[in-house]
Amino acid sequence: MKHKKILFFTLIFIAFILVVYALYHFNIIPHKKYSNEDFKIQRYISQTDKDSDGIDDQTDILDGVRSYIATHPKYKSKYYETGYPDDGYGVCTDVVAFGLQNAGYHLMELVNEDILNHRETYNIETVNKNIDFRRVQNLKVYFANNSISLTTDISDIEQWQGGDIVVFQKHIGIVSDKRNKKGLSFVIHHAYPYQRHYEEDILENRNDIIGHYRIS
Template identity: 60%
Template sequence: MNRKRKSILLAMAAISAAAIIALLYHFNYLPHPRYSGQAFGIDTYVSTVDMDVDGIDDQSDILLSAREYVSQRPRYKSVYYGSGYPDDQYGVCTDVVAFGALGAGYDLMELVNEDIVSHPDIYDIEIIDKNIDFRRVGNLNIYFNRNSLSLTTDINQIGQWQGGDIVVFSDHIGIVSDNRNRRGIPFVIHHAHPMQLFYEEDILESHDDIIGHYRLS
């Protein structure tokens, strides 16, 4: 192999490797650098409410509880549970929010069901089932829109996004992280698909379908 051809092959290999790394980075198969809100002059929001009276404010409690849930590395699978909450190693995106809220004293299975029973016309549900209704993105979006503080969906207003907030997409949901990317846009704690390596990812900029951003207290 002559020197020129070898140089071309090496250059092609380098370009291919760079492209693969870029794709892996884009799809969060490689970890992204993390920054705190303080790096952007953003003060951490602290809720004045402690629903479960555990000495941790609700905003922090939701964040910590969501992070604790995903630390168990649940496997992605949609399963119906007679107990409502998953009781095995499986879960979906709504379970991150449900367990995050539950850890702070908010039982979404009961709360969403009460709201649905009181306002069935708003939810447009044919058959009410408290064991599954709180695990549907659409129902959670309606519930949070009615029962929590609605905030901006503009991710560039970085000061308005805080760890422990809830972000809703057209068919997905997650808990906003207190970690941010180099532009100050927060990561999201979520569970999207079976091939997911990291449960806390830099995904907001790759979405153009954010339909809700909420804060419980």
């Protein structure tokens, strides 16, 4: 009987550890955040101030993203005649769009212009200004054409700065200025309906990073 109790409590303990690990792995349990200063990394400041508000573009983008996620947008993919979601819903591309809009970059107009000027680089049958800028594959092409391309090696931590754009195979987000204990950047993103936190430690768990960009 004693051995059965020991086995029972051992299994309970192992199950508890596995549950905690899973909750941590999937960011249900928030990860501790560190700053650039903790790793002696100099914060990147853009030399451009597109909207002439006295705040550099890189900081403006990050501020805009934080303002957007503070509204706690709910995840839903739908079409808007206005282009930009206006009803409290959104998807991953909207995090990027609203972040850049805060710096004076209007992705709906910019992506549409780039598509019309470089139609051969976009795999689009019918151009639709209101939705094209909200598709990951289009943003990958747009940023590759119009921004600074950076490393996709996440271990090169100094090259990852808050306000950068990271593109995955079927997802996109904005790089945070917060980091994990290894110095790897968090990502501000919107991935699915039941996501609890918008700023998450996910880079190390992804093997599908296809682009890392910075507005020039």
